[in-house]
Amino acid sequence: MNVRGAVVDLDGTVLRGETLLPGAADAVTALRERLDRVLFLTNNPTVAPREYAARLRELGIDAAAEDVLTSTDATVAYLRENHAGEPAFPIAEASIVDQLRDAGVALTDDPETAEVVVAGYHREFHYRDLQAAIDALDDETAFVGTDRDATIPTEDGRSPGSGAIIRAVAGVTEREPDAVLGKPSATTARLAADRLGVPTDECVLVGDRLDTDVSMGERTGMTTVLVRTGVSTDADLADSDVEPDYVLDSLSDVPGLLAGE
Template sequence: MTVRSVVLDVDGTLVHGDEVIPGAIETVDRLRERGLDLLMLSNNPTQTPAAYAARLADLGFTVGPDDVVTSGSLTADYVAAEHPGAATYLVGEAGLREMLADRGVPVVTDPDRAEVVVASIDREFSYDRLRDALWALEGAAFVASDPDRTIPAPDRPVPGSGPIVAALAEAADRDPDAMLGKPGKTAAEAVESRVAGRNEEVLVVGDRLDTDIALGENAGMATALVLSGITTRADTDSSPVASDSVLDSVADLPALLDSWEDER
């Protein structure tokens, strides 16, 4: 198998919060030395790609804004393209609000003006916000940034966008019209448009079976699950999604690529 590009999840794969997973920086450097095309693809919608890249660079990774795509940037791109000029009610955080505004999307606070509702992680989520978002959805399009139920944190997992999206979907009795992060089609198309190679020439690496590995499986790409984040080895036995390889951490990735090269 010849790999030309590697798509790396970030939280749970390269870092836990602001703690670098041992060997992650060295692995990214070694992948670049091999001449591989790299893309960091995150379901974290709270930071712009530039801010995300700056955070990773501060931790020691060789990465720039063009190397990063997030569910937030995918969501903002989608709303701007599919609902140009539409008044958008956001259940989400400042970073996603900034990305929407940067693309000319008018973000409104009056639910009665909403033509689009965007649901995402919101660490100040409340009953009143749920009520207003429900009212906003009356006649509006429903867009979700990503389905992550939890996200890795230094001590234990914390809720992600998924529970916020699910609360609004349950209240409104409707599913989102679009889900922009992994494992959706929009995220797969973003990968294909930004990296070298196609199908199994692209390797997706991440810590979640239901998003990272499902993205690769659905798109016909090679996959490698790392056990440094959300998923445990026991989870792999009960999941309908199967990874081509299972690694203890991203530090084992260069050896995996070496073994694939030896099999050629």
């Protein structure tokens, strides 16, 4: 198998909540010894890359900010390319809002002056947020979501993700998003390929979700590996049109696959 780079999902593949999955650290080390580049790619918009890298280091995986690409990174890139300077009204957690502000996105706290609404993960989502969405979204206002994950894997099971918030906003406004970033969006795929510096047909993508991880890899010509440590199950595989190249129990099985073992 001619593989030079790896895109590795985090939540459900390397981590579950704040806990490192068994064998994940050794697997990342083995991948780095074999490949030119390993990139962590997550649809979690709440944690900035430098914070994710620090968390990984605390858990025993060497990582720098440039080794992590998040759905908020992709959202910022999309806004810069398509809505530069336009005031954005965020319906999202403070950590996402802070990242948007730090990246230079023009923000407004008045929904009626917004030219873009950005919706994402929000544990304090409230009725007033739905009202703000109604006030903000008209035919000329763009609607952007950070990522499509309806649920996320945690140590206590699955919890609502950004997709749940985006769908709530879409439902109350009767308006579908103009763009949803994160995996499997084209923007995220392009950013990942640029960061890796390796042709996509020489990359493997490892993740736990058919609809985001495997779908993005399939669209871009990467070898795809679904691991059973997160969201998608064997039953989901049977019902899905998305077909991974390989299905493995965990990330720890990937180095052996690449070595032909």
